[in-house]
Amino acid sequence: MHAGTVRHRHDTSAVNPRAAHLSLALRHVAEASGQISRAGIAARTGLNRSTASSLIDELINGGLVKETGATTRNRAGRPGTALALRDDGPAGLGVDVNVDYTAVCVVDLTGAVRYKHVVAEDQRGHTNTGIRHRIATLAHTARTAAATSGLTLSGSAVAVPGIVDRTRATVTLAPNLGWRDLDVTEVLPGDVHGLLDNEANFAALSEATLLHDRASYLYVSGQIGVGAGIVLDGRLYRGTHGWSGEIGHLTVDRDGPACPCGRRGCLERYAGQEAILRAAGVSSDPGTSLGVRPTVALIADRARTGDPATLAALTRAGEVLGATLAGCLNLLDLGHVVLGGIYRDLAPWIAPEVEREVATQFLGAPWARPTVEVAAYGPEAPAIGAARSVIHDILSDPLRWLNR
């Protein structure tokens, strides 16, 4: 009998009680930052007051929590010193190596984006050494910017457009970059190491704190392919091997056009960037300097002028995307969809179609109509999500930072 790879036998939080208690206290501060005292932490965690107080002292001494100087009152009316997350403590560095741009960003413990920089440049003509050099330069500037704000980078995370093996820090396959079984140290400078993940997964996390700390949603990112990030109770669901979210190869029509994956009629043959361009009658020559973003901007321009072929292409893409998303919502029972990547840029034409399909085809719609929202961030979304994942790791296990 065989079952999928098992990632962890027990939650880390359960194995080390001290880490679990510190995390619990820190997450309660995070949820009610500036509005909670030591007594409030004790009440919400169920820990006794002296334990809660000593945990808070440890978090204060470690530079994660501060006393704001303000006073809170508990239900009995007793005053207490308000606690808040520090915004001058640890920070996460996020890096996104994409086909036609590189992005970096810095996020502080409160989840706020403190620095970001996107450089548009096609990576495909560059050697791995050239890519590493560019990342090193960008990371150095980000690190300097963080230090200027009093922040200390506690770790980094790297988004790539492909399938990754997180445990081996290897990019298994990133077809558009020509990477296969690539050890990431070949493209990452020595001071940028950390968790790897697929760009759609990290992009999904960029929405996490904007929604609710424990929200569940499907983030769909339109690119040349169509990827998704599944967030359950505020955490990225990565799957057995870390390959979750391959929504682009759900079947729209078994007798549809052939897909490079070997199947027919996959979603990306209808709603991927190339499919939209083709249906709109716009040529997409990767040899031109047009690049991905300008091409999408061109589509948006044509749609605004009312070009019939473009409008029909977008309507059709939105319909098929919406129907497929409705199927995903039926399978996963998620109540919220976020449209990212090119769907964010093309939202005025895509989003209404998606909303309509989802509202009519989600089986639970009579009881709970799903909501569809446009992503808050554009090309910087994966880098922001990557940086936030570093912060999530500190919130889950503050000892990572305290024992550094």
Added chain:
Amino acid sequence: MHAGTVRHRHDTSAVNPRAAHLSLALRHVAEASGQISRAGIAARTGLNRSTASSLIDELINGGLVKETGATTRNRAGRPGTALALRDDGPAGLGVDVNVDYTAVCVVDLTGAVRYKHVVAEDQRGHTNTGIRHRIATLAHTARTAAATSGLTLSGSAVAVPGIVDRTRATVTLAPNLGWRDLDVTEVLPGDVHGLLDNEANFAALSEATLLHDRASYLYVSGQIGVGAGIVLDGRLYRGTHGWSGEIGHLTVDRDGPACPCGRRGCLERYAGQEAILRAAGVSSDPGTSLGVRPTVALIADRARTGDPATLAALTRAGEVLGATLAGCLNLLDLGHVVLGGIYRDLAPWIAPEVEREVATQFLGAPWARPTVEVAAYGPEAPAIGAARSVIHDILSDPLRWLNR
């Protein structure tokens, strides 16, 4: 901004440290039942030896754990008394109210099925009072059987073929039983109350201990509809509202036959029981006394005799089911599929097609070929899974039993 319903802000285990520690100790005994001592529990949990020992004493006094009398040796060679789960302590009662049968079963703390009984009878002609009477009789017999084995029923769980609202203990919609917004107390006797869930969800749990304690897999159950239970790291993934697993309405072909759900070309139009019967040229008259199981047995008989229409129908159903499952594996990145319900009965013809489709269409197959397995249990699967869910609840929070 709106996000899906949030089910719980923090894990119960994190809120009450004592419950979390008891659960941790109990789960370690469960994993290494008969092979672990108090010192082993301390080593694996990271708790100090006196804490671990007092937790074990509490579990022993509460009737959950016993000393077997055998001796274990730790790495340093020191002898210790072996600990095991009691098989004469608490037990879970599982009830499955289905369209054409009612099933009950009793599972002990070790997950073993100690009693089961399936009564084939069509519920559709019966009033809710009649259904309640039948369940009361079955539950009484199960309770007596449990007591005879020295077991005490600690709770019950009820599987129904429909969408449920667990928090309100209401069946939102069970079309084949004609139930809509039904308060389950209308069909459950007073001594059978507990968690409600969809039958495919509970059926999925029936496989959980057969696989690995932390396995992730997709359980697909063929019936008149097609349902699925998603198990992640050994736990049922229920979704935002508890409606997850509606695989039957994933699109096979947007231009395919109309489905009662309002879409076209849904999976169940190709691989549901009625679709297979129709394609095989077998009439399915719900007015006859043939019932669901005999109908499936008839199909299996015809296939065994090599009836071409039946074989073609099964091949087509298996292909379409396999392709849809491959899409789900791509979305969820699961490495294992279990075929239940009618697919278990029809496995000799369905399973090879599913295996082939999944092997060729799961994008990660070159690195990790998914496995396909036939369910261990037939019609009793939902009742067994329901009973196991009661045991899972005790393992997650032993205070439910200790404080009873």
